[in-house]
Amino acid sequence: MFDYNFHWRPVMKSLPDLLEAGLLTLQVATLSMVIGIIIGLGLALIRLNWSGPAYWFATAWVELARNTPALFQLFFFGFGLGAFGLHLSPFTIVLAGLSFNCAGYLAENFRGGFQSIPNTQLRAARSLGMSSWQAYTRIIIPQVFRVVYHPLTNQLVWAVLMSSLGMLVGFRELSGETQFFASRTFRIFEYFAVTAIIYYVIVKVILAASRLLALRLFRY
Amino acid sequence: MQETISFFSGFTINDLWFLGEAALRTLWISAVSISLGTVLGIFFGWLLYEGKLLGAMALAPVLDIFRSIPLIIQLVLFYNFAPIIGLDFGPFGSGVVVLTIYTASLVANVARGGIEAVGKPMRRAARSLGLSYWQDMRHVVLPIGGRAVFPSWVGVALGVMKDSALVSVLGYVELLKASQILITRTQEPFLILAIAGAFYFALSFPISRYAAQLEKRWAQ
Numbered sequence: 001m002f003d004y005n006f007h008w009r010p011v012m013k014s015l016p017d018l019l020e021a022g023l024l025t026l027q028v029a030t031l032s033m034v035i036g037i038i039i040g041l042g043l044a045l046i047r048l049n050w051s052g053p054a055y056w057f058a059t060a061w062v063e064l065a066r067n068t069p070a071l072f073q074l075f076f077f078g079f080g081l082g083a084f085g086l087h088l089s090p091f092t093i094v095l096a097g098l099s100f101n102c103a104g105y106l107a108e109n110f111r112g113g114f115q116s117i118p119n120t121q122l123r124a125a126r127s128l129g130m131s132s133w134q135a136y137t138r139i140i141i142p143q144v145f146r147v148v149y150h151p152l153t154n155q156l157v158w159a160v161l162m163s164s165l166g167m168l169v170g171f172r173e174l175s176g177e178t179q180f181f182a183s184r185t186f187r188i189f190e191y192f193a194v195t196a197i198i199y200y201v202i203v204k205v206i207l208a209a210s211r212l213l214a215l216r217l218f219r220y
Numbered sequence: 221m222q223e224t225i226s227f228f229s230g231f232t233i234n235d236l237w238f239l240g241e242a243a244l245r246t247l248w249i250s251a252v253s254i255s256l257g258t259v260l261g262i263f264f265g266w267l268l269y270e271g272k273l274l275g276a277m278a279l280a281p282v283l284d285i286f287r288s289i290p291l292i293i294q295l296v297l298f299y300n301f302a303p304i305i306g307l308d309f310g311p312f313g314s315g316v317v318v319l320t321i322y323t324a325s326l327v328a329n330v331a332r333g334g335i336e337a338v339g340k341p342m343r344r345a346a347r348s349l350g351l352s353y354w355q356d357m358r359h360v361v362l363p364i365g366g367r368a369v370f371p372s373w374v375g376v377a378l379g380v381m382k383d384s385a386l387v388s389v390l391g392y393v394e395l396l397k398a399s400q401i402l403i404t405r406t407q408e409p410f411l412i413l414a415i416a417g418a419f420y421f422a423l424s425f426p427i428s429r430y431a432a433q434l435e436k437r438w439a440q
Contacts, residue, residue: 064417064421067424068424071385071396072417075399080413083409084410161289167292196297199290203289
């Protein structure tokens with residue numbers, strides 16, 4: 001029954017490649033988070049302050065991103081846009097899919113953050129002579145950042161986990177690289193076991209780093 | 221004269237039925253794993269709350285592992301691990317096992333939050349009125365704590381429903397896999413993905429809206 005031979009040697013031999021692919025995973029997750037934060041902030045502000053077509057566009061984005069599977073969104077950028085002759089590279093597909101998804105989820109987080117700041121603070125800042133830009137960047141955003149800091153960390157972890165879907169669109173980040181090696185050597189279980197450990201370590205490192213950063217940032 | 225050969229293989233009404241059936245299969249695998257996972261998760265949540273040493277020392281890290289490794293890696297690992305120990309679950313069985321454990325690891329924290337949401341004085345009052353531990357759990361903690369965390373449970377359930385799209389890597393023909401099969405035949409990726417997305421949206425959006433409404437009403 002248990003006559004399975006674990007072949008760790010091929011896995012250990014390709015471990016440097018896997019770790020390098022792990023770095024690529026981190027990069028694509030971080031990059032999509034940055035894009036997601038910028039777009040999500042925009043979507044949240046639009047949904048709070050605007051009306052008309054812009055509001056509906058932002059709402060449609062948020063609801064679509066939150067109510068369809070992430071894998072579906074990746075496939076949409078990967079294959080769906082092919083119908084219009086737009087063929088993206090695997091990296092772009094993963095980046096676009098993750099950014100779309102992150103923006104949708106982060107927009108809701110930011111909206112909650114903005115709503116937790118009383119409107120009177122903005123008015124007080126404005127009546128002290130600050131411009132709208134100054135009031136937002138100096139008074140509102142720093143407070144919102146405190147509220148959304150932990151959701152942001154969670155979302156970064158999610159982005160790392162979601163980037164594993166890249167293996168299904170041919171992107172060779174950690175999962176894709178693992179599948180590449182696994183399908184060449186047929187040692188599927190060993191390769192994916194090692195990859196699971198690498199993912200676990202990445203997630204734990206992110207969480208530990210964010211906790212340290214929180215101690216540093218929110219001292220007062 | 222040159223004869224033009226037209227090879228018609230467009231999207232037909234039968235394909236819509238095929239997608240609808242696949243949507244039912246998505247619902248089926250989600251319903252099975254969410255209900256099994258919820259039962260298991262409530263038990264785990266109770267263990268986390270009640271069993272101090274076992275809960276905090278042993279169970280919490282194990283549940284944490286399932287939340288820190290991408291679901292797709294878990295699916296591939298389990299699918300290749302089951303034959304090693306002499307079991308063969310097939311795509312559906314493997315999907316259900318992995319999704320159930322994944323759901324349970326998420327629900328456990330929700331359930332623990334639910335038990336913690338009921339104040340100690342109320343529990344003591346119930347006990348001093350003569351209710352046994354289980355009566356207190358059933359008639360006091362379940363209605364009050366369950367109400368407090370019901371919206372977050374809905375969030376978990378919807379998340380698992382969307383994540384069930386990943387079972388397609390094992391070859392289980394659910395909604396997303398079915399849309400891929402149709403894309404290969406009809407070469408109309410945009411249309412078919414749009415329909416599949418509409419199915420997912422129709423499954424997820426009304427429930428998430430209703431949960432948000434409930435949350436708002438119960439928060440008052």
